[in-house]
Structures are given as structure tokens and as C-alpha cells.
Amino acid sequence: MEKLLLLGAEALAQGAIDGGMSGIYAYPGTPSTEITEYVQKSKLAKDKKIHCQWSVNEKTAMESALGMSYAGKRAMVCMKQVGLNVAADPFVNSAITGVNGGLIITVADDPSMHSSQNEQDSRYLGKFAMIPIFEPSNQQEAYDMTREGFIVSEKYKTPVLIRITTRLSHSRYGVQRKELIKENNLSLPEDPKQFILLPAIAKNRYKILLNNQKNFEADSESSLFNKYIEGNDKSLGIVACGIAYNYLLENFPDHICSYPVVKIGQYPAPKNLINKLSTECGELLILEDGYPFIEEMLKGFFDCGKLIHGRLDGTLPRDGELNPTLVALALGLKTKEGLPVPEIVVNRPPELCSGCSHRDIYDALNEAMISYGEKRVFSDIGCYTLGALPPFNSINSCVDMGASITMAKGAADAGLIPSVAVIGDSTFTHSGITGLLDVVNENSPVTIIISDNSAVAMTGGQKSAATGKIKNICLGLGVEPEHVRVLLPLPKNHDDMVRVMKEELAYNGVSVIIAERECIQTFSQKKKENKK
Amino acid sequence: MKKDIILAGVGGQGILSIAAIIGLAALEKELYVKQAEVHGMSQRGGAVQSHLRISSNQIASDLIPLGEADMILSVEPMESLRYMPYLSTDGWIITNSKPFINIFNYPDLNKLLTQIQNYKNTLVINADEIAAKNGSLKSSNVVLLGAASLYLEIPYVNLENGIRTLFGRKGEDVVNKNLTALKAGMESILQIK
Numbered sequence: 001m002e003k004l005l006l007l008g009a010e011a012l013a014q015g016a017i018d019g020g021m022s023g024i025y026a027y028p029g030t031p032s033t034e035i036t037e038y039v040q041k042s043k044l045a046k047d048k049k050i051h052c053q054w055s056v057n058e059k060t061a062m063e064s065a066l067g068m069s070y071a072g073k074r075a076m077v078c079m080k081q082v083g084l085n086v087a088a089d090p091f092v093n094s095a096i097t098g099v100n101g102g103l104i105i106t107v108a109d110d111p112s113m114h115s116s117q118n119e120q121d122s123r124y125l126g127k128f129a130m131i132p133i134f135e136p137s138n139q140q141e142a143y144d145m146t147r148e149g150f151i152v153s154e155k156y157k158t159p160v161l162i163r164i165t166t167r168l169s170h171s172r173y174g175v176q177r178k179e180l181i182k183e184n185n186l187s188l189p190e191d192p193k194q195f196i197l198l199p200a201i202a203k204n205r206y207k208i209l210l211n212n213q214k215n216f217e218a219d220s221e222s223s224l225f226n227k228y229i230e231g232n233d234k235s236l237g238i239v240a241c242g243i244a245y246n247y248l249l250e251n252f253p254d255h256i257c258s259y260p261v262v263k264i265g266q267y268p269a270p271k272n273l274i275n276k277l278s279t280e281c282g283e284l285l286i287l288e289d290g291y292p293f294i295e296e297m298l299k300g301f302f303d304c305g306k307l308i309h310g311r312l313d314g315t316l317p318r319d320g321e322l323n324p325t326l327v328a329l330a331l332g333l334k335t336k337e338g339l340p341v342p343e344i345v346v347n348r349p350p351e352l353c354s355g356c357s358h359r360d361i362y363d364a365l366n367e368a369m370i371s372y373g374e375k376r377v378f379s380d381i382g383c384y385t386l387g388a389l390p391p392f393n394s395i396n397s398c399v400d401m402g403a404s405i406t407m408a409k410g411a412a413d414a415g416l417i418p419s420v421a422v423i424g425d426s427t428f429t430h431s432g433i434t435g436l437l438d439v440v441n442e443n444s445p446v447t448i449i450i451s452d453n454s455a456v457a458m459t460g461g462q463k464s465a466a467t468g469k470i471k472n473i474c475l476g477l478g479v480e481p482e483h484v485r486v487l488l489p490l491p492k493n494h495d496d497m498v499r500v501m502k503e504e505l506a507y508n509g510v511s512v513i514i515a516e517r518e519c520i521q522t523f524s525q526k527k528k529e530n531k532k
Numbered sequence: 533m534k535k536d537i538i539l540a541g542v543g544g545q546g547i548l549s550i551a552a553i554i555g556l557a558a559l560e561k562e563l564y565v566k567q568a569e570v571h572g573m574s575q576r577g578g579a580v581q582s583h584l585r586i587s588s589n590q591i592a593s594d595l596i597p598l599g600e601a602d603m604i605l606s607v608e609p610m611e612s613l614r615y616m617p618y619l620s621t622d623g624w625i626i627t628n629s630k631p632f633i634n635i636f637n638y639p640d641l642n643k644l645l646t647q648i649q650n651y652k653n654t655l656v657i658n659a660d661e662i663a664a665k666n667g668s669l670k671s672s673n674v675v676l677l678g679a680a681s682l683y684l685e686i687p688y689v690n691l692e693n694g695i696r697t698l699f700g701r702k703g704e705d706v707v708n709k710n711l712t713a714l715k716a717g718m719e720s721i722l723q724i725k
Binding site: 030033115116137167246247249250251255323328335337338339340341342344345346347348350351353383386458 | 542543555559564565566567568569570571575576577578579583589590591592593594595596597598599600601610611613614615616617618619620621623634635637638639643644647651
């Protein structure tokens with residue numbers, strides 16, 4: 001089979017396609033977006049008619065994937081780390097129902113928060129759900145683990161989690177493909193009650209999950225992805241999880257570490273391998289690109305005497321992603337460093353594109369808000385979050401998908417009138433609709449601006465589920481037709497926009513202003529494609 | 533053989549195309565290539581960088597350790613200095629002199645260029661001007677790659693093939709424009725030398 005140069009994210013996708021997947025479900029989110037995009041662009045996936053359309057959010061994606069698994073086929077659902085919070089309900093419960101066709105939940109974590117609100121480590125949620133977790137150290141393992149993941153999933157009838165971090169997701173290396181595995185046929189679960197989590201049934205299902213734990217542990221001990229690697233110097237033993245293993249090897253000539261190492265790629269953590277390391281070595285060093293998951297486990301509550309180094313004792317920083325230099329420092333090796341960044345270099349933060357419709361909306365909103373004063377605009381997740389930065393300084397919150405509308409409602413309930421929400425079209429259909437119903441049901445004095453650029457712009461202009469539907473959704477939820485206003489955000493319409501915003505801010509009830517103009521990036525892409 | 537390169541620029545300036553051409557050329561020479569890039573929020577006009585590692589042996593880390601980069605290749609002058617802690621003591625700064633000004637506090641250009649020249653091994657060209665002369669301003673990133681080609685230890689013909697593979701889908705015209713840009717960049721250095 002051919003060798004391909006693939007991003008970690010793409011290796012997961014190719015592995016899933018070659019591993020007999022029948023459908024992938026996802027909502028875009030950096031650093032996970034490229035997994036689904038790769039399947040969408042794959043000719044093989046197209047020929048095999050593998051489902052690869054975007055879902056409205058991570059919860060619907062997770063549930064659809066579970067449904068495909070119910071019908072006996074192999075499915076994968078992908079998301080970024082905060083997406084797993086959105087999908088947490090079906091995710092945790094899928095461990096109780098178990099699966100029929102193989103089911104992989106792939107989550108891309110973002111240590112250092114390159115493009116995220118937090119750097120939560122999904123391994124904790126995998127452990128919480130009590131399912132097997134895979135964590136690749138390189139692109140080849142990313143490919144191999146999706147194939148192995150489906151096998152483990154079907155062997156124990158359990159969903160499995162694959163956890164990857166930003167750096168591996170967005171880094172390319174050679175990947176050796178393996179033979180194509182045939183897709184499963186449609187087949188229904190043997191037990192007609194397997195997926196009915198009524199308490200009486202759920203209790204039994206939960207026991208099955210608990211009984212499976214010893215199998216998951218045994219699988220980890222013999223997993224190809226977990227290894228004990230001998231080393232001559234036993235003063236220190238190293239546990240290296242996922243990509244941290246590469247940073248470790250980088251620091252040794254010919255990539256041969258002088259200390260014994262337990263390399264972890266599959267969880268539950270392999271107890272026997274770690275026990276052996278602990279028995280044979282003086283102190284331990286734990287390398288993890290994320291939270292101190294294994295380190296906390298080994299240290300335990302009583303900290304029983306063994307010297308364990310890592311993120312908790314300051315050997316490594318408590319937050320942020322790892323890199324080869326940090327690992328070298330933790331090993332007490334000499335590091336190089338170039339010259340410092342000269343003072344003349346200033347920050348260059350990201351900004352809204354020139355010609356972007358969000359710019360016109362913030363210019364108008366800033367003017368309309370003058371008489372009300374600052375700190376009453378709640379916003380959301382998307383390109384328009386950049387309205388928090390100069391020159392706009394227009395918004396005062398960005399917490400989670402959809403929170404703008406509901407936070408504005410809560411603030412209005414507390415007496416902040418009017419309070420304002422600014423939300424994008426795709427974020428609105430992801431998680432804003434239910435919040436708007438809350439606002440409508442109480443006719444709360446909230447002005448909601450839906451900045452509709454007809455794309456999921458921040459992640460690269462994917463198709464938005466909201467396109468062409470927003471006005472009808474708002475009317476359908478019961479917003480008064482005279483308070484659903486549609487604007488065309490352009491500099492020449494500035495005065496009109498300010499006037500409409502002022503009118504709705506003055507109205508003591510719910511209003512929705514839909515400011516509709518296509519993302520400048522997707523617009524120019526389409527123009528280019530039309531030229532060809 | 534080992535070459536660790538930091539590619540630098542502003543989101544949208546085409547550093548990933550440079551990475552792809554070098555990567556394809558290295559693969560043709562049967563070298564190992566590992567390349568970490570930035571996606572997501574920073575791509576909107578922010579500072580972006582890519583770690584490109586080429587080696588005749590297997591490559592472990594996706595990131596270049598501090599102080600070990602052989603080259604900073606930057607399509608924008610201020611961005612060429614942002615990653616100095618990565619550059620080895622003998623490393624090269626190869627940069628475009630044409631600034632991309634999208635911030636209000638961009639430093640004085642003369643002071644900036646003087647600062648760049650203060651470092652040990654530097655090569656500064658106006659890639660935009662050279663690209664414009666060749667009739668395709670858009671290919672200034674490839675002009676810069678042409679300038680760097682003399683320091684990459686990858687045969688020039690493999691870079692040309694990289695361009696053919698990368699742009700082939702876009703038609704012969706685009707391929708030829710980029711081949712011309714590569715040559716113009718390379719020749720601009722020969723003139724300086």
C-alpha cells in the first residue's frame with residue numbers, strides 16, 4: 001500500500017475510511033475540523049458513499065453516530081475538547097448502552113489554547129465514562145488506532161475514545177496505509193432492550209460496563225501501543241503519554257533514551273508496566289501533553305514516598321503544551337536557546353478581515369450603544385469574538401456556544417435593561433435556538449443580533465446549517481414579526497443600521513436583528529471557483 | 533542531512549505553500565519530512581508560523597527545539613524576528629523586506645531592517661518587487677523560496693518539481709509563473725553574491 005504525507009487529523013480520517021467506517025459525524029472546531037474535511041474530499045469515501053455531512057452540533061453528531069452503530073455499522077464522531085462537553089450526555093450514556101457497530105469518539109484537545117476557551121484534557125472524560133482511550137504519539141499511530149479502535153469497540157461492544165492534541169492534529173508525516181477493511185452490513189442489536197436506558201435495564205447495562213473494566217485493563221497491558229522500553233540508567237523511569245514520547249526521543253542521540261520508559265498509547269493505564277518501572281527505577285518522571293492525568297493517579301492522595309516528577313511538582317509547567325525544550329529541562333539536559341526576540345517586535349493578534357460584515361455590525365452597535373453605556377453586550381464563539389479586541393472593544397463575554405443569548409437573558413432578569421447578545425448564524429443553530437425560546441417565553445428585554453455570514457467562518461468557511469433559515473426559526477419560536485429586523489451590513493448602510501438598533505434597544509421585549517451578508521472569505525473563494 | 537526551518541509570516545501570506553513545495557522536494561529526494569502548522573484563529577491576519585523539519589533519518593519531535601533551527605524563512609520582515617529564540621547561532625534569517633502593516637503600532641521600517649542586518653547571517657530581498665516585475669505579485673512567497681534555495685541543500689530541480697506537483701492542478705500558466713518566480717528569487721541572490 002502507498003505511503004501518504006498526512007496531518008495527524010487526516011491520518012485518523014484515512015484510518016477510519018480504510019478501517020470500514022460507514023459514516024463520520026461532526027461539527028467543525030479547531031483542531032478537529034480537518035478529520036471530517038478529509039473524508040469529505042476523499043474520492044474513496046465518495047465512491048463508498050460514506051456519510052460525511054456536518055451536523056448541527058456535537059450532541060446531534062454523537063447521537064447520529066450512536067444511531068449508525070445501533071444499525072450495525074462502524075461510525076466515528078469528531079469534535080474539539082469543548083465539543084465533548086456539549087456531547088457529554090450521549091457520550092457518557094453510550095458507555096452504558098454499549099454499541100453494535102464499532103463506535104469511535106475522536107476528540108482533539110488544545111493544550112496552550114491556540115484556538116480554544118480552555119485546555120481541558122479529554123482523557124478525564126474518557127475515564128469518567130469508563131471506556132478505553134487511545135492516544136497516538138505520531139501520525140502512523142493515529143492511522144493504526146482508528147483501525148484498532150473499531151476492533152476493540154466491536155470486541156467489547158463499547159464505544160472508544162481517541163484523544164489527540166493540536167500539535168499532532170496539525171503536523172504532517174509519512175503514513176503507511178494498510179489493506180482496506182470491508183464495511184459492516186446493516187444488522188440490528190441482538191438484545192432489543194440494549195439501548196433502552198430505563199433504570200431497570202440501565203442498572204444491568206452498567207454492570208456489564210463495570211465487568212468490562214478488567215477486560216479493558218488486560219487489553220491495555222498487551223496493547224501494541226503500550227510498551228516497556230529498556231534503558232541502562234535506572235536512577236529515573238519515564239512514563240511518556242501520546243506525543244510527549246516524541247519530545248522525549250528528540251533529546252537523545254539516535255532516539256535511544258538512556259532511561260527505562262513506559263510509552264502509553266492506550267488506557268486504562270497499563271498497571272503492570274508502570275509497576276515494573278516503579279520497582280526498577282529510583283524516581284519517576286511523567287510526561288503528558290495535557291493535564292497531569294497519570295501523574296495524579298500515581299501520586300495519589302497520600303503521596304506514598306516515591307519521588308514522582310511532572311507538572312505537579314514544578315518539574316514541568318502546570319499549564320500549556322509540552323515541547324522538546326521543556327522535556328530537556330525536565331531531564332536536566334543542557335538546552336540551547338537562540339537570541340531573544342528583539343524589543344522592536346510587537347504583537348500581531350488576529351483580526352477581522354477587511355470587508356468583513358462583522359466590522360460593519362460592530363461599528364453600528366458601538367454607536368447605538370453610546371447612550372446606554374458599556375459592559376452590556378454578551379457575545380459568543382466565532383470570528384466575531386474578535387470584536388472584543390481594538391479597535392472595536394464591543395463585546396463583554398465569550399463563554400460557550402450559545403451563551404450570549406442566555407447570559408443576556410439572565411442579566412436582563414437581574415435588571416440590566418436592555419441587555420444585548422451578539423451571535424453568529426452557525427452558533428445560533430448550534431446552541432442558540434433553545435436559549436431564544438427561553439427569552440421568548442418570558443418576553444425578556446433582550447436585543448439579539450445574529451451576525452449571519454452564512455458560513456462557519458472561523459474554522460474555514462464550512463457550510464452553515466443556518467443558511468436561509470434564521471428568520472423563519474425566529475418567527476417560528478414566537479418572536480413578534482415587527483421585532484424581527486433584517487439588515488444588510490455595509491458601510492453605506494451605517495446610519496440605517498444604527499437607527500434600527502436604537503429602535504430595538506428601546507423596545508421593552510425580545511427583538512432579533514438579523515444582519516445578513518456572506519463571509520468575505522467564502523465569497524471570494526466562490527468567485528474564484530466560478531471563474532475557472 | 534538535517535534542516536530545521538521556521539517559516540514565518542502573517543495569516544494568508546502563503547507560508548504553507550512554501551512548506552508544501554519544500555516538503556514535496558524533500559520527499560522526492562527520499563528524505564523524511566515533518567511539518568507542524570497553525571490552523572484556526574491566528575489565520576485571520578495574525579502572526580503564523582510553521583515548523584518544517586527535513587532529515588535523512590527518522591524525525592521524532594513535531595516541533596523544533598529552541599536554538600536548533602537552521603533557518604528562519606519569513607515572508608514579512610518583523611515576523612522574521614519573532615522566532616529568534618529558535619534560531620541556532622549559525623542559522624540564517626532569510627526574509628522579505630516588504631512589510632505587511634495591519635496593526636497601528638508597526639515599528640519604523642528602517643529601524644526594523646537595520647535590526648535584521650545586525651544579526652550574523654541574513655539575507656533580505658524585496659520579494660514583492662521581484663514578483664511584481666515578473667508579472668505575478670501573488671508569487672512573492674515563491675520568490676523568497678528561490679532566494680532560500682541556495683541554502684536548503686535540496687537540489688533546485690526538486691523544488692521545481694515540487695512546484696509542478698503543487699500547482700499542476702491549477703494549470704500550466706500558474707505553474708510557469710511560479711517557476712519564473714523561483715528562478716527570479718534565486719538569481720536575485722546570485723547578483724548580491
